[in-house]
Amino acid sequence: MLKDFLQIPRRNPQYRAGRTEDFKDVEIRPSREIVAEQSKRCMGCGIAFCNAYGCPLGNSIPEFNAAVCGGRMEYAYKILSITSPFPEFTSRVCPALCEAACCAGLPSEPTTIKQIEYEIIESAFNEGLVKPRSSAFHSGRRVAVIGSGPAGLACADKLCSLGHEVCVFEKRHRAGGLLRYGIPNFKLEKNVIDRRIALMCEAGITFEYDVDVGSDVSLDFLKRKFDAVALCIGAEEPRDLKIKGRELGGIHFALEFLNSQARFLSGESDSLKISAKDKNVLIIGGGDTGSDCLGTAIRQGAKSVVQIEIMPEPPSSRDSSTPWPMWEYKKRTSSSHLEGGSRMWSVGSSEFSGENGMVCALKAKRLKWTFENGRPKTFEEIEGSDFEIKAELVLLCMGFTGVKRGGLVEDSGAELSTRGVLKVSSDFQTSIGGVFACGDAASGASLVVRAIASGRNLAENIDKFFKTNVK
Template sequence: MADPKGFLTTGRQEWPRRPVDERVRDWDEVYVPGGLLPIISEQADRCMDCGVPFCHEACPLGNLIPDWNDLVARDDWRAASERLHATNNFPEFTGRLCPAPCESGCVLAINQPAVTIKNVEAAIADRAWEDGLVPPRPPDRLSGRSVGVVGSGPAGLAAAQQLTRAGHTVAVYEREDRAGGLMRYGIPSFKMERVHLERRLRQMAEEGTVFRTSTAVGKDVGAKELLARHDAVVLAVGATAGRELALPGRELAGIHQAMEYLPLANRVGEGDLARSPLSASGRHVVIVGGGDTGADCLGTAVREGAASVTQLDIYPRPARGRDEEAEPWPTYPKIYRLTPAHEEAREVRAAPVADADARLFASSTVRFSGDAAGHVRELHLVEVDERRRTREGTRRSLPADLVLLALGFSGPDRTDGVAEQLGLEVDIRGTYARDAGFATNVPGVFAAGDAGRGQSLIVWAIAEGRAVAAAVDRWLSGSTRLPSPIGPYDSPMRV
């Protein structure tokens, strides 16, 4: 550890955000450009180089966090990049999009604010690109085997890069017109600008990975045909089937899944559309669902100029600190977190009916009502207790011209025909069933990421992609030297 007293003398300081009134007028990342480098060495110095670094266990990738904290503190960016990339293919993604369970597992977090692990990770990744430390790494020789990867989200890209570097010929099939999966059309650019995705895709193409976009497996090319074309197939199609809200009035126009709304807004940013047909501009927006997808909708609606936007969360408002009995360290606690989108909504007073930051906690939707033309105009809700029992006398309604359902996802899209064409077994959750080696019941077909695990975090998707690559390499070659950070049945630390 570079400074044995760093955690005693230096307080936690995070990547500064741009002023709200500035950033809500554009779609750039919310953080001050270059704002990390002046503070990050001192922040890395806060790492205690623990004898048992629980941050390793909290991160499914097994990131070597104390190692690269020490190297950053010593200003050795090249070595820090090598340590970081040894376990994570895309640290610039996780450094922006991961909720950082590693910080909840930080030993310092027992009684102090945790080390800013996520910020250090982003700083190393960005510095590595600036200094040319992330060159393409094509294989020395080819194996003569080919792999088809279906889906270009974080799991598919991680699997493809690992398998390409192992010498296999890899083609990635993506049904959208651009690669990237939800990182392209689901994640708003104010959370991660597309330059980070584009340069990784260029790196992968230069390494030899082939991308076949606008190709829907199961429709444009049959799933059986794809399997006949390759020696192995990895299904990394995500869990994009949105959960429904079967309530009176659901059939009204103006009620949409979040993943109908967000991709259109992102296509405006890509230059495909001048204006989203579902734009929140001038509308009263209600978002049903209190998770990250709902927050993405919130930040997007604010930038589109919504007349008002309110987010409903069925859970009670969390405490500001960890409940040591229910969620003891080092588990990831459910606490009150103010995301950049909620900070923006609070300052622009996007939801006058909400307490502070556009969220109404402990709120359950009852029904929707509309006008004579069949368009939604109101959402009716009721307050509930921690067991979701109705609180008498709390029924109310909110104006709603646009309702966005952000209730999570139930598994892969079943309309693509892949499961039926291949005869895949599907488990009770609606995800692809697989064994301890990520293999499905169809020889040569493997499942990775949310398609097999269910809805999860980006860091788990990348870990799954790396692990399934090792399983595929072993199946094709008889052995493997690729790392396998997790198994398909591993789960986050919990009580």
């Protein structure tokens, strides 16, 4: 078995035909037999870098791989559920940091950990093994969790299992945050979120929707009504592109576009507020959010889609600047990239041009990068390289600069760090006593799996806070 990773080829994800005609899950999920065979590729390392270095949740990957290999799916779920509260989310949207740190990836290709995790959790749901996580112990303490994204849900779930009463306040109409309103259905269908929320409600967690804390209700009020407050509000302040013509119509931030589609599909909105249909679409930003916008624009019927990135094109395989087990610096191609559109690298944006107040093109320049230790460091514009990209819809996908200003943040008076996020101590407490923060709100925009890990850690620190601050 120790050499199976050399004899059994890795089976990469497969995508269904005709997937751009709808917003359903794009992957063809392998059978349990195929997953069990893939689990044999795990080396069962004594020192498992996938667990200790790769996975932010510390999942016991070799152990659940061995259980799947032996056909013990219930045991595999028990192992996974110890560390991971929402495997159904991470097995769909996590980039699999664990696979980058897999020892089998050194002489061969890494184990398909993400696919194995998916089979474990879906098998557990199908067989009725996933139960509400509550506690027979009741502490008498009440916690208000602000925000129901991955960090907020993880925090609420853990607090409930520790015996505390939890109420989650969500400014939108439904729970999920980024999971529901930022990640397209073709990557994460929303019934998957609803399934988990139903279990959390059954466990005793209360959800209050359409409540904008800082506007509809003050933080001071919640501090009086609850023993602790957890700010899990994400980092939703988008990075803008302040160039000439930015005021033209047809230029939108990525989450405006993705939120519009999500609300339309769920029935929260009767029509698309932003549509790519029959338009030349320009996506500025080469990351995952840009990829999500690309796949969404194609499904909406865009005439053409171009995705540009200021950074140079990464190498096709792991670069020496990020040796194993680091998350590798390399070019990544998503399912959306395989569906159409084109990508351009080393492109600088100069100005937008428009007609009748609406954007019609971007004037751009080619860039020349200099490298240091294998990574891009500085650039200069190439003289005479000016060109134009036609676009009636421009989507800005350049990341986020911190928490949203005003509203709750202004109302709270909490201190911000130089990175524009809530400043917290080692126990996740903000500058306001009894008010905590975690996830993107405290660390800056990152991965769903890191937000989940942060939410769990925050819950444990709030539990410690209660034990050292007896009523």
